[in-house]
Amino acid sequence: MLQKCRICDKEANSYCTGCFAVAYCGKDHQKEDWKLHKKGCIKAYTVRDDPVAGRVMVAHRDLNEGEIILKERAVLVGPNIDSSSKPLCVSCFKSTSKTFVLCSKCSLPLCSQKCQGNPLHAAECRILSQNKEAIFSSYSKRSVAKRKKIPINVNYQVILVLRGLLLEDKQLESIMSLQSHLEERQQMGKTKIVDDSIIPIINQFRIKNADEEKIHNLCGIFDTNCFELFPTGAGDTISGVFPNAAMMMHSCYKNTRVMFSDDHMMTLIARSKIKKGDNIYHNYARTFNPTNIRRIGLFSGKHFSCECVRCKDPTELNTFMSVFLCPCSGQIIPKDPLDLTPTAVSTCNKCKKSTPSLQLAAKERELLMELENIDRLDVKAHEQFLIKNNKILHESHAFLLKIKKELSVAYGGYPGYNIQTITDDRLELKEKYCEEIISICNFLEPGLSTQKGLSLFELWKARSEINKRNFSKKLLSSEEYSRNIKKNVDILERSLRIMEYEPENSLHGVLVKEIKKLIKQEKSY
Structure with a gap:
């Protein structure tokens, strides 16, 4: 959004990086205004300790709708660490599924020779060139199998970790200060995945201070704190680490909006008015997911149990996005949406019949798998999902809304x-x-x-x-x-x-x- 210079009223191209409340056409006018502005330059947020959530971001002053809270460039970006990344160029993140070239130094597939000189790829290129086979190899039970040097064989889950290990001390320190939830990850078996698919590859290279504890901590930090980016022309989503923005608490009813530029700069604005002292919230789940799916995803990925105002409301703020329909045409509403114990029940508001909440949760998981297997461009499959499920799901159920959202674009x-x-x-x-x-x-x-x-x-x-x-x-x-x-x-x-x-x-x-x-x-x- 275009702003006007506080001094000359011309189009501005920079903000005061302290408060982001005023803008300038250039450095000269910013310097000229500093004596006057510094008296009222109040940072949009501060970080305080919460007894439950740890360090959290709160409004340091009243914030109006659209006001900038933070601008932060990613300390680190790269393919996702969960082995889900599609073949892409590790420099610009364009798809390499159809065409690619091998880096002449390290053999990593890129979209073009131009990307070989991208600074983002420079540090890892020096490391990967030590052993050009390792990034393509498969590892199983301590045995190594070499594979063809093509994009689909790249162990993309290693790239972000490599980039983290190769950061300068100050940048690495800012990342290592974030929560890794290592203990919870061990209990969930996530550390075994790191032991099996990341550490064996990292160990093929000579990297200073790349001990296993640090690798596990980095993976935990990425898993818990990364934001999802989708740069213009990218072949897949990528992960970005923003240490300051990571201080935001989660709520499925957020009060902020996050935006990313193609040069990996995050701009965080107030989506609605935020009062001084209020928590600044970001939604780390998908808005168009029902309560159980959001909460399970947050617990397994971010290691906390969400009890926000939306999750606690059986009707999800009167949107009915988790509601099943009863054969009598009534609405099956959970007594306590946070309860997924064997005794938890959901009751029809018309015939009063009760259904075990776990039974409905199982049906939700079944529908989610069906939904995720639909090809994005398969319009008829989307239409068939609606027809098939509109008699068992409320018209505003999250899954039906997901389909409708897709069809509204299709x-x-x-x-x-x-x-x-x-x-x-x-x-x-x-x-x-x-x-x-x-x-x-x-x-x-x-x-x-x-x-x-x-x-x-x-x-x-x-x-x-x-x-x-x-x-x-x-x-x-x-x-x-x-x-x-x-x-x-x-x-x-x-x-x-x-x-x-x-x-x-x-x-x-x-x-x-x-x-x-x-x-x-x-x-x-």
Whole structure:
């Protein structure tokens, strides 16, 4: 979002890094203003000790919607450490599934020779060149099997650990100060995965102070504290470590919004007003997941049990995102959504029949697996999931909303489903699904919700096309057609007010430019 210089009112390109409340066109005007500004320069947040959560971030002053809380560049970025990474270039993170080149020094697959000189790859390149086979090899029961040097055989889970071990002392110290939950990881068997798939590879290289305890701690820190990034053109999500941002407490009803630029800079803003002294929350789970799935994921990945205002509410703040339907058409609502013991029950609000909560949780896991096996571009499979499950799940159940969210983009955006050629029925469904997603966001993500901004843009697409079709069918007069265009511009402007905070050099930043262009175009009609 463009700001004006506090001194000359020209377009600003930098902020005061103390408070982020004022902006300047350059260093000269920032220096000029410092004598006056320093009296009121108050940092947006402070860190305090919480008896349960440890170090947490709290508002140091009242924060308005959209106000910057923090800007922080990642200390470390790289492929995920859970062995789930798709083949990608370790320098720019583009996909290497179809085309790649081998680094001439270490043999690691890259998207092009240009990426060989990327500073991000430099330190690990020197290490990997000691043993060009190791990063491709498979390790099982202390035996080593060499594999072909192709992207799919790369042990990507090692890259982030290598980069951590090779950091300068000050940067490494900032990471090592974060929680690793090593004891909990040992109890869950996660340390064995590190012993089997990471340490044997690291041990093939000569790395100073790369002892097993440090490797285990790093893996725990990454597992617990990493943020997920998706740079423009990336072949997969990547992990980033932001030590200051890691101080945010979790809540499934967050009050912040996190944005990332392609150069791995995080911008954290207040999604809604935050009062001085209030905790600053980030949601480390997926908004469009039911309570059990969110809580289990947080416990296994972040090692804490969420008891936020949303998780404790049987109706999830009246969104019913975890509610099953009873054969009598009533809603099966848990007595205590935090209770998953064998005696826990959920009761129909109509016929009063009780169902073991564990039975519903098992059905949820079954549906989640089915959902995750659907190819993103398989529109008909998404539609079939809706048809199959809309009689057992509340219309606002998280799984149905996930499908509707996907279809709201697919209709008019996926191959074979062009906005000009999709059926009238699908176009109307696109509109309906967008409205449903926006309504849920108003409950669960009030304020500057990224998803709301994206769904508003898709809603404009739907209504704009509906307007064109109705006019071509002579169902509208020229005056009505023009009025509808103006109404639809309002939807675009609402989307822009949310999305304009996105960094220019980001995936969503590209969308912001498109929205601005469309607004200008539509207003000129």
